[in-house]
Amino acid sequence: MITESTYKDALYSILKKEQEISLESVHIIDESYRMIIFLQELLSSVKKHVLEHHFIEENEEIEFFRIIKPQILGKLIYYNKVYRIETSCPVSSGKMYYKYFSSELQHLKNEYKEHICNSDFYRYYRSGRTDRDHDFFKLGKINLNTGLNSFIFEVDTQFSTYYDYKVSRIIADELLYNYLIIKINPVDKPDMVLQNSESTKDVFWTESKNAMIELIYALYASGAISNGNIGIRKISLVFQLLFRTQLGDVHHAFHRMKDRAGNRTLFLDQLKSSLEHYMDKDL
Known part of the structure; x- marks a missing residue:
C-alpha cells in the first residue's frame, strides 16, 4: 500500500517487486503477468490516495503527473505489451522467431513515428523543459483546441492531465524497444566488436555455465550493476557476448540451483575461498 508521506515509495516498491518476481519466475510470460497484477493494484492504491487527499501544493501535483504516475503506468503498459507479444509468439527459436520479433520492432517504430516523435509535446519533454509543466501536468488544464487524440474523452479528469x-x-516504448532489441539479437552470434577485437580474443569462460549463471544472479540480487536497475536478461546477455558462450534458459537453470542438494552457492563460495587464499599468499 502507498503511505501518505510520499508517493515515491511506490516507485521503490516497483523496483523491489521486479527483483523479487525476476528471481522467482521461470519465464517472461509469468514474470510480466505477475507485474501486471502488481502494477494494477499499485495504480489503484495511488489513485485512491489522490482522490481522497488531493494535492497540497502545485509542485507536488506536477511532480506526480510528470514523474510518479507515468513510471507506474508506463511499466504497466510495457509489461502488458510484453505479455501479449510473448503469448502470441508462434515458436521459441529459429527464423520464424526472429522474424516475429523483428516485425514487432518495426511496428513499434511505426507507432513511434506516427504518434510520438513529431509532436510538440515530445520535443518539449525530451528537451527537459519545465516552463509549461503547469499546462501539461495539472488537473483541469486539458485544452481541446490543440486537437488532442480521441483518447481524451475516456480520460478520468480527476486522475489524469492527459499528458501524463x-x-x-x-x-513504455523505450522499455519495449530495449526488450525487442535483445530478443532479435542472437546470443550465439557475439557482438562483432568483441568477436574481432585482438584485445579480447583470448578472453573466454572456463568454468561451468551454472557457475556463470550463479554469478549473474548474485550480481543482480546485490544490485551491484547499474544500481540494480537492470534485469537478469540484459546482464546475462552481456556475459554471453563478453565470454562468447550461450547460456540458454537462465531462469530454469537458476531454479534448478535453488532446489539442488547441498551447497546452493557452490561457485560463490569457491570464489571467496580462492580470493582469501590468494590474499594469504601475499602476506
Missing part, C-alpha cells in the same frame, strides 16, 4: 499518459507511453 503521453509520458507513460514514451517510457
